[in-house]
Amino acid sequence: MSARIPLPHDLAARPFTLQEGLDRGLGDKRLRGADLQHPYRGVRIASSTTLTLSELCHALQSKLPRYASFCGVTAAVIMGIPLPMPLEQSRVLHVCVPSPHRAPVGKYIHGHAFRISPGDVRAWHGLRLTTPERTWCELASLLTLPDLVAAGDFLVHWRLPLTTIQGLQDAAAAFPGRRGIQLMRVALPLLSDRSESRRESRLRVIVVRARLTGLAVNLRITTTDGHRYRADLAFPAKKVLLEYQSEFHRSPEAFRADMTRISRLEADGWYVMQVNSNDLEDPDELVRRIHRVLDAR
Numbered sequence: 001m002s003a004r005i006p007l008p009h010d011l012a013a014r015p016f017t018l019q020e021g022l023d024r025g026l027g028d029k030r031l032r033g034a035d036l037q038h039p040y041r042g043v044r045i046a047s048s049t050t051l052t053l054s055e056l057c058h059a060l061q062s063k064l065p066r067y068a069s070f071c072g073v074t075a076a077v078i079m080g081i082p083l084p085m086p087l088e089q090s091r092v093l094h095v096c097v098p099s100p101h102r103a104p105v106g107k108y109i110h111g112h113a114f115r116i117s118p119g120d121v122r123a124w125h126g127l128r129l130t131t132p133e134r135t136w137c138e139l140a141s142l143l144t145l146p147d148l149v150a151a152g153d154f155l156v157h158w159r160l161p162l163t164t165i166q167g168l169q170d171a172a173a174a175f176p177g178r179r180g181i182q183l184m185r186v187a188l189p190l191l192s193d194r195s196e197s198r199r200e201s202r203l204r205v206i207v208v209r210a211r212l213t214g215l216a217v218n219l220r221i222t223t224t225d226g227h228r229y230r231a232d233l234a235f236p237a238k239k240v241l242l243e244y245q246s247e248f249h250r251s252p253e254a255f256r257a258d259m260t261r262i263s264r265l266e267a268d269g270w271y272v273m274q275v276n277s278n279d280l281e282d283p284d285e286l287v288r289r290i291h292r293v294l295d296a297r
Contacts, residue, residue, distance in 0.1 A: 005030050007046060015045040015059035040106065053077055053091070057127050060093055060109070068104060069121045069128035071096040071112060073142065075135045078127060079162065081151045082198035087142070096130065115176040132162040133171035140172075140180025140187070145209075148187045150201035158193040165191050194218050200232060200244040202280055207233055207242060210287045212294070214238065223264050238297040241265065241272045242290070271297065 006012075008024050021031050021044060036044045039051060039059045047055065057070055057078065070078065072094040073087050082088075095104050096112040103111030120134045130138065132155045139151055155162045165188065172184040190208060195201045207215060212235070219234040233242040245258075262272045273293055279286045 004033055004035060012046045015043055015055075015062045017062055018042050018044065053093075054125075054127070056091070056093060060095070061127060064095065064104065065097070065101075066128075067101065068095055068097045069116075069130055070094060071130040071135065072138045075129040076139060076151065078124060078129060079132060079135065081132075081135070081139075081154050083139075083143070083151065084147060131171075133167050134175075136163075136168055137171050137175040137180065137184065140184045142180075143183075145183060145187060145190075146202040146205040147198070148183060149190045149205050150195070150198040152187060152191045153193070153195035153201045154198075156191060156193045157195070161193065165193070192217060194230070194232070197244065197246060199246065199277055199280060203242070203244045203275055204233060206280070206283045206286060207290070210290075212287070212290065214294075221265070221270075223268050225264070227261075227264050229261060229265065235294060235297075238294050239270045240293060240297060241270055243272060243274050245274045245276050 005026065007026070011021065011024060011026075018031055019042075031044060035046060035048065037047050037051065038044055039056055040063060043059050043063055045051070045055065045059050051059070053074070057074065061068075061070075069075075070093065073083065073090060074092075074094040076083055077088055077090075092108050092110050094110045094112065096114060096116060097103055098116045099113045101113055103113040105111055116130070116134075120130055121128055122131050123129075129135070136148075136152055136155060140148055143151065152165075152168055155168070156165050168184075168191070169188055172181065172188065175181065175184075190205055192201070192204065195204065204217065208217070214235045214237045216234045216236055217232070219231040219236060221229045221231055221234075223229070231241045232244070234240065265272055271293065273290070275286070
């Protein structure tokens with residue numbers, strides 16, 4: 001069996017169209033080689049593994065017009081915005097073009113044609129995506145309030161912000177079509193740049209929306225011995241803290257540090273109520289439980 005004809009170096013490192021391959025001297029037989037995947041008609045990519053969403057986007061972009069960009073759920077996943085699992089795992093690519101251009105069609109392609117300006121698109125590691133602000137607005141017609149807040153919290157997080165709360169407010173005010181505008185208006189005052197996870201954001205929405213008396217968000221606490229902490233959700237008058245505890249990605253060192261922190265707070269009279277993912281499945285029961293804790297204090 002003869003060895004495969006090597007691909008030109010640049011074509012081996014990226015998706016390429018059939019025409020590009022032909023122009024570089026590759027024959028039809030080579031372009032049908034088993035080492036090349038063809039996720040979309042007229043596109044080839046050198047890979048022997050299941051393509052990631054990013055690789056699929058790069059492959060499709062190679063045949064899209066330059067005015068097309070990835071939007072909505074696809075842009076959100078590429079940017080790392082946390083979404084419900086069915087959306088995060090979707091292999092359907094959402095692609096938008098400015099109207100009156102015709103929306104692209106094809107297997108596993110969801111095309112959109114709507115009002116969009118060049119300022120609504122940005123380059124992201126070689127891909128054309130709608131901006132974080134525009135993407136968040138588009139998600140408003142797909143997500144529940146807690147998940148829309150979680151998406152916004154991720155975008156404005158203080159460690160690596162992709163935008164600001166003001167930026168999201170401005171985008172919502174200018175968003176054409178007004179789809180999801182009412183949910184955006186409810187979500188915007190609930191955003192926080194300190195949330196560490198999607199579930200932590202969901203907990204905050206549940207508690208804030210319950211209108212519990214005396215709630216403080218991101219309360220800074222200094223213990224008697226001078227140790228400083230920040231409470232995600234607190235009821236200072238009752239000395240009650242609510243904390244979301246994830247069961248994943250917790251090192252022994254982090255677990256021990258949490259134990260020490262909780263002990264120091266409890267030594268100063270604070271009650272630390274820990275919440276996990278199971279608690280979020282029944283928000284009404286969780287709120288009743290919080291009421292009982294507050295009443296007992």
